[in-house]
Amino acid sequence: TTYLPGERMQCDLWFPPADIPLGHGQVDSPPVLVLTAGYSRVLDAVMIPTRTAEDLIAGHWLLLNRFGVVPRELVWDQEGAVGAWRRGKPVLTEAFEAFRGMLGTSVRLCRARRPQAKGLVERNNGYYETSFLPGRVFTSPADFNTQISAWIESRANVRHHRVLGCQPITRWATDKAAMLALPPVAPALGWRHSVRLPRDHYVRIDANDYSVDPRVIGRRVEVVADLDRIQVTCGGQQVADHAHGRTAVQRCFNFRREGYVFDPEIL
Secondary structure, three states, X not given: OOOXXXXXXXXXXXXXXXXXXXXXXEEEOOOEEEEEEOXXXXXXXXXXXXXXXXXXXXXXXXXXXXXXXXXXXXXXXOOOOOEXXXXXXXXEOHHHHHHHHHHOOEEEEOOOOOHHHHHHHHHHHHHHHHHHOXXXXXXXXXXXXXXXXXXXXXXXXXXXXXXXXXXXXXXXXXXXHOOEEOOOOOOOOOEEEEEEOOOOOEEEEOOEEEEOOHHHOOOEEEEEEOOOEEEEEEOOEEEEEEEOOHHHHHHHHHHHHOOOOOOHHHX
């Protein structure tokens, strides 16, 4: 397959076969959003907390800002947060359609069971596993992102690419010049909602519960979450700050198991 400069990037979620510590004795393998440019083969990746639309779109925005441009087409398989084929037509989710429109790009949804349609990024998933993971130890998702970013810059994008006959980075200037500019205004990213804090003093993000200062039970709180933190405010004052992911959930569960005693004076 021949790719024109600026034409497209292939996208995927890679689940690294590695135990990533999440805190409080928990380990997991969170999804890694990976992008590969078709013409130059330049790639980038970031571990995100979940595969929900909120986190996946925030991850997309982070990587596109690193590239500094937007490809004319994003190629995806039928990821739940992106879209699916229905009645013979590709249909994007409402959230991803809005994101695509804001970027001014198009999205190509591959049909089911056709990994060859985005073979570049699929092969790179194997490249990560054979060239990046061996011998590495990670202390957290943040440490994983630090290590993989350094490896991509110092190794992956400057290696001699057998098919291209050169380094991917040497073709990047041409690729980048043919792409679209980033929109001047950033989209509203992550999780944002307002809720009245219930008596159990927990707020829910996706399927996870996060503890909030019980002194604001019954009052309306604003919940904002990005790829790293979950913060809750009430009347402009911060009443909760957690790491985004299961670390925070475990902290909440520990808090509950420790048997917090409600003080009637603060309710």
